[in-house]
Amino acid sequence: MVKAEIITIGDEILYGQILDTNTQWISLELDKLGIKTVRKSSVGDQKSEILQILNEAALRADVVFITGGLGPTKDDLTKKILAEYFDCELAMHPLALQDVTEFFAKRGRELSDINRDQALLPTKAEFIRNSQGTAPGMWFNEKGVLWVSMPGVPFEMKNIMEQEVLPRLVKHFQTPVIYHKVIKTVGIGESYLSDLIESWELQLPEHIKLAYLPSIGIVKLRLTAVGDDLSRLQAEVEVELQKVNSLIKSYIFGYEKEELAEVVGRLLVDEKATLSVAESCTGGHLAHQFTQNPGSSAYFLGGILSYANQVKIDQLGVSEAILTSDGAVSEECIKAMAIGVQKRLGSTFALATSGIAGPDGGTEDKPVGTVWIALAHPTGVVTRKLTLGGTRMQNIYLSSLACINLLRKYLLNDLS
Amino acid sequence: MVKAEIITIGDEILYGQILDTNTQWISLELDKLGIKTVRKSSVGDQKSEILQILNEAALRADVVFITGGLGPTKDDLTKKILAEYFDCELAMHPLALQDVTEFFAKRGRELSDINRDQALLPTKAEFIRNSQGTAPGMWFNEKGVLWVSMPGVPFEMKNIMEQEVLPRLVKHFQTPVIYHKVIKTVGIGESYLSDLIESWELQLPEHIKLAYLPSIGIVKLRLTAVGDDLSRLQAEVEVELQKVNSLIKSYIFGYEKEELAEVVGRLLVDEKATLSVAESCTGGHLAHQFTQNPGSSAYFLGGILSYANQVKIDQLGVSEAILTSDGAVSEECIKAMAIGVQKRLGSTFALATSGIAGPDGGTEDKPVGTVWIALAHPTGVVTRKLTLGGTRMQNIYLSSLACINLLRKYLLNDLS
Numbered sequence: 136m137v138k139a140e141i142i143t144i145g146d147e148i149l150y151g152q153i154l155d156t157n158t159q160w161i162s163l164e165l166d167k168l169g170i171k172t173v174r175k176s177s178v179g180d181q182k183s184e185i186l187q188i189l190n191e192a193a194l195r196a197d198v199v200f201i202t203g204g205l206g207p208t209k210d211d212l213t214k215k216i217l218a219e220y221f222d223c224e225l226a227m228h229p230l231a232l233q234d235v236t237e238f239f240a241k242r243g244r245e246l247s248d249i250n251r252d253q254a255l256l257p258t259k260a261e262f263i264r265n266s267q268g269t270a271p272g273m274w275f276n277e278k279g280v281l282w283v284s285m286p287g288v289p290f291e292m293k294n295i296m297e298q299e300v301l302p303r304l305v306k307h308f309q310t311p312v313i314y315h316k317v318i319k320t321v322g323i324g325e326s327y328l329s330d331l332i333e334s335w336e337l338q339l340p341e342h343i344k345l346a347y348l349p350s351i352g353i354v355k356l357r358l359t360a361v362g363d364d365l366s367r368l369q370a371e372v373e374v375e376l377q378k379v380n381s382l383i384k385s386y387i388f389g390y391e392k393e394e395l396a397e398v399v400g401r402l403l404v405d406e407k408a409t410l411s412v413a414e415s416c417t418g419g420h421l422a423h424q425f426t427q428n429p430g431s432s433a434y435f436l437g438g439i440l441s442y443a444n445q446v447k448i449d450q451l452g453v454s455e456a457i458l459t460s461d462g463a464v465s466e467e468c469i470k471a472m473a474i475g476v477q478k479r480l481g482s483t484f485a486l487a488t489s490g491i492a493g494p495d496g497g498t499e500d501k502p503v504g505t506v507w508i509a510l511a512h513p514t515g516v517v518t519r520k521l522t523l524g525g526t527r528m529q530n531i532y533l534s535s536l537a538c539i540n541l542l543r544k545y546l547l548n549d550l551s
Numbered sequence: 552m553v554k555a556e557i558i559t560i561g562d563e564i565l566y567g568q569i570l571d572t573n574t575q576w577i578s579l580e581l582d583k584l585g586i587k588t589v590r591k592s593s594v595g596d597q598k599s600e601i602l603q604i605l606n607e608a609a610l611r612a613d614v615v616f617i618t619g620g621l622g623p624t625k626d627d628l629t630k631k632i633l634a635e636y637f638d639c640e641l642a643m644h645p646l647a648l649q650d651v652t653e654f655f656a657k658r659g660r661e662l663s664d665i666n667r668d669q670a671l672l673p674t675k676a677e678f679i680r681n682s683q684g685t686a687p688g689m690w691f692n693e694k695g696v697l698w699v700s701m702p703g704v705p706f707e708m709k710n711i712m713e714q715e716v717l718p719r720l721v722k723h724f725q726t727p728v729i730y731h732k733v734i735k736t737v738g739i740g741e742s743y744l745s746d747l748i749e750s751w752e753l754q755l756p757e758h759i760k761l762a763y764l765p766s767i768g769i770v771k772l773r774l775t776a777v778g779d780d781l782s783r784l785q786a787e788v789e790v791e792l793q794k795v796n797s798l799i800k801s802y803i804f805g806y807e808k809e810e811l812a813e814v815v816g817r818l819l820v821d822e823k824a825t826l827s828v829a830e831s832c833t834g835g836h837l838a839h840q841f842t843q844n845p846g847s848s849a850y851f852l853g854g855i856l857s858y859a860n861q862v863k864i865d866q867l868g869v870s871e872a873i874l875t876s877d878g879a880v881s882e883e884c885i886k887a888m889a890i891g892v893q894k895r896l897g898s899t900f901a902l903a904t905s906g907i908a909g910p911d912g913g914t915e916d917k918p919v920g921t922v923w924i925a926l927a928h929p930t931g932v933v934t935r936k937l938t939l940g941g942t943r944m945q946n947i948y949l950s951s952l953a954c955i956n957l958l959r960k961y962l963l964n965d966l967s
Contacts, residue, residue, distance in 0.1 A: 151574075151576070151582060152579075154572060158593075159570045162566055163567035166566050173594075178590060317568075326623045329624045349622060357568060419842060419854070422835030425834070426836070426947075432912075437855065437866070440842075442851050446853040450895070522659060
């Protein structure tokens with residue numbers, strides 16, 4: 136299997152002033168080609184540090200991707216250091232000079248000497264065109280390793296990769312076929328999940344690996360199959376999906392990049408159903424989970440944010456009696472909220488939240504993290520009481536997630 | 552100067568399934584302490600790769616931060632490998648066991664064996680409490696290097712760093728006195744900002760450095776003063792703050808970690824004023840910016856999410872005539888929405904949004920990114936038309952930001 140190392144050069148990434156998104160993007164693209172990233176590194180604009188990482192990478196990888204350090208200013212050293220590392224000179228490259236000249240001409244700007252020097256390349260470098268900027272890409276086949284140097288500006292780097300580098304890599308390497316499948320689950324923790332699927336995990340064939348990708352409220356399972364025949368791998372993974380599906384069916388909400396609210400939105404559209412929300416403790420976050428997805432206006436009508444009790448009374452028709460006797464964080468109140476918004480907005484379904492997100496507002500019998508949620512459907516209301524133990528933001532997020540999952544399970548006739 | 556190396560462990564980051572934001576955050580925190588990050592690395596869940604990077608880091612750094620690989624599942628190897636690397640056993644740690652037991656008890660869940668094993672620590676590790684999750688942090692002083700191992704879940708890692716690790720680092724290392732001040736600006740781009748403050752930037756004393764930390768919609772300016780007398784540094788920075796404030800006063804909304812909505816919320820509380828929202832294109836995101844902050848119930852009454860036009864009519868009193876003649880994305884509609892929610896919820900102020908977030912729904916005269924916002928105040932309405940060019944999520948975020956900033960400027964009598 137071809138091994139890749141990805142190196143970013145620059146103090147601003149090393150010191151954290153910029154978030155590096157290039158290495159993630161590059162490794163995902165390599166992954167699709169079956170090229171395995173074995174190391175990612177960031178070093179600063181220091182000659183010694185850069186030479187050190189080049190020497191290390193040469194021992195580890197078959198192909199090394201270097202981004203950054205190609206700007207026209209003094210602190211950008213990559214080109215000089217690559218020339219030294221590969222023991223060659225910097226020389227003006229005619230095609231590179233032509234490109235940089237056109238780049239400035241097109242923009243009606245003067246070509247300064249410092250910009251003209253962008254066309255100076257190590258003589259051992261193959262020129263790789265950068266149609267988006269002034270710093271060319273470079274391709275070296277030296278020391279038994281393939282080296283690709285690109286500017287750090289994300290859109291320039293991506294363009295160079297897609298237009299020039301990826302096609303060359305496919306030609307250059309004989310890579311195995313890799314097939315990934317990501318299973319997304321909700322409503323169960325990583326450890327409980329692994330208990331449920333352990334027997335299945337243990338019987339996976341050698342060439343199919345499982346990885347857990349947990350995040351708050353959501354656990355992703357990634358299957359990676361390696362072989363030489365894509366359709367065969369897909370078939371084998373499909374068989375394993377069937378098996379695991381039979382073990383954790385009701386926790387699986389989607390695959391690959393599907394988001395929970397997106398999946399539920401699709402189910403609503405399929406049923407030509409509409410949704411409204413009545414939010415107290417989630418304060419708009421629940422609605423945002425739906426409305427951040429393109430096309431949500433096809434089913435999402437709107438909602439009432441009833442943070443203050445008076446709004447619950449006036450806009451949702453919650454009776455003062457309920458608020459006095461049971462309080463806003465109660466099953467009676469959440470029922471009234473869900474039914475109230477469903478009726479007023481005329482939606483098929485309505486979701487409601489009311490709870491204590493914290494850090495303040497908790498009481499003996501209703502501590503921080505106590506949240507009531509409800510789903511009003513065409514023939515009734517379902518309620519759930521959540522007991523959460525997170526920060527304010529986590530409690531808000533998990534409450535929204537629980538609401539959306541409640542609707543998902545209802546739409547799939549999977550409510551216990 | 553103390554040298555730090557930051558290592559992330561896990562295939563999901565190495566292969567690009569997850570974007571690593573931990574290393575950026577850690578390096579920024581270290582920078583504040585005057586600890587210099589010299590290398591960032593990501594390796595996979597492979598014993599050999601992990602041992603190799605540990606050996607390399609030991610040669611480069613005085614302190615090594617390791618995140619990830621501490622989950623309860625089989626593919627998480629960090630703890631076992633650290634025990635082997637430091638030549639010691641794994642043993643049940645009483646405090647860790649107590650924490651993980653309480654963690655599950657608090658959530659009314661059963662402690663499975665695999666979760667109980669989260670309390671197994673290398674005997675040479677100092678236990679570091681993780682109040683947010685089940686994987687404890689670990690602190691080793693071995694091989695002449697300080698080693699800090701933390702879970703990869705960002706909110707757990709950050710909590711451990713802030714509560715436990717950063718204070719210990721200050722004690723452990725003799726670092727120079729460093730004083731930071733972060734100035735937060737909104738409504739102006741990085742390059743325009745730098746034009747406005749260039750003269751001030753050039754006259755800064757040698758020992759006070761300026762860094763730009765740009766993010767979408769917000770640009771942070773970080774002043775870093777290095778010396779030996781904290782109170783003197785604070786006084787010197789205060790003088791510089793006065794100078795820069797006179798140059799960009801109306802763009803500065805806060806300092807340090809203050810969030811825009813938090814600042815505006817405080818201004819509302821000071822005025823004993825209340826706020827409601829009427830959201831169309833922001834779909835709950837605007838309200839969430841306020842309600843995610845503790846104490847927002849002191850001024851935030853609630854709102855109407857009027858995604859569908861019928862909801863604008865029924866719940867906000869927007870006339871059908873306006874929707875037919877001007878459409879939902881218009882100055883007339885946004886005025887009616889803001890006044891409508893202000894009247895119905897009886898709030899002092901009301902903010903409203905209506906626009907085309909994209910990617911679809913754009914027209915010739917109202918392209919994607921066209922957004923109207925409005926502020927209804929006690930004596931009238933102020934409107935603004937935004938022309939945004941971002942993704943759907945960026946357009947939603949920038950619309951919310953513009954609304955909140957509009958209210959901020961009104962409250963400060965700074966509306967142009």
